[in-house]
Amino acid sequence: MPSTDTGAEHGNALPILNEIRHALARLLESGETSVIDLGALPMGPQDEAELLAALGEGEVEATIHAGGPSNVRETAFHGVWLLTHRNEAGETLARFIEIAFVPELLMSQAEDVADSAAELAKKLSEAQNR
C-alpha cells in the first residue's frame, strides 16, 4: 500500500486501527476495555502522527492534575480515548489509547468515594455540633 501524506491512507497506522476495531467490538460485546501502549509499538513519529490524524478529535478533553499532568482526549470515534502522561516539566512520558466507555483515569474509585463520604460525614457532624 502506498504511503501518502494526504491522511486518506494510514500506512503503518492500519494495524493499530484494526486492533482498535477489534477492541471496540469486544467493548460492545462484553464491556471489556483495552489499552494500547503507543510507546511499546514499533512506530516512528510519522506513524504516530498518521494514527492520531486518523483518529481525529472528539468532544471531551480532560486534565488530571496529579503529579505530572495527564491529558485525556476523546477521539472522533466514541469509545476511543487518547491518554498522554507528562512529567512536571511537561515532557511526554507515555501515550496510550484506551478503548472504553470512559477511561479508568477519569473515574472515582469506590475506596476513594468511601473515604470522601466518611470525611464529609465527619465535617458535617462537627459543623452541626458546633
Added chain:
Amino acid sequence: MPSTDTGAEHGNALPILNEIRHALARLLESGETSVIDLGALPMGPQDEAELLAALGEGEVEATIHAGGPSNVRETAFHGVWLLTHRNEAGETLARFIEIAFVPELLMSQAEDVADSAAELAKKLSEAQNR
C-alpha cells in the same frame, strides 16, 4: 448557626452538603447516581460560593466541546462533581452537582460507540481494498 466568611462553617450550604452525604451513601450502596440542580435551590451567590468552597477542587477537570462548552470539575470529595453548562457567549446557563463514579456527560454512550465501530470498520475496509 452564625454565618461567617471563614469557610470553617457553611451556613446555607449545610443542607446541600447533607444531601450530598446521603447521595454518596446511595452511590456506595447501590451505584445509584444523583444530580442536584443548583439553579433550582433557594441559594444566593454567597451561599453558592460557600458551597463550592466547602466542596473544594479535586484532580480531574474536563471540558466538553459540544455547542456551548460544558465544564466538569471533580471536587475534593471523590464521587462529587461540579458541572457547569455555558452558552456560546460563555455565560453560565446551569450548574449541577452530580454524585457518581463518573459524570454521565464524560461517558461514551453505547449507541455512539456502535456507530463509531461501524464507521471505523467501513474506513478500514475501504483502505484495505484500495
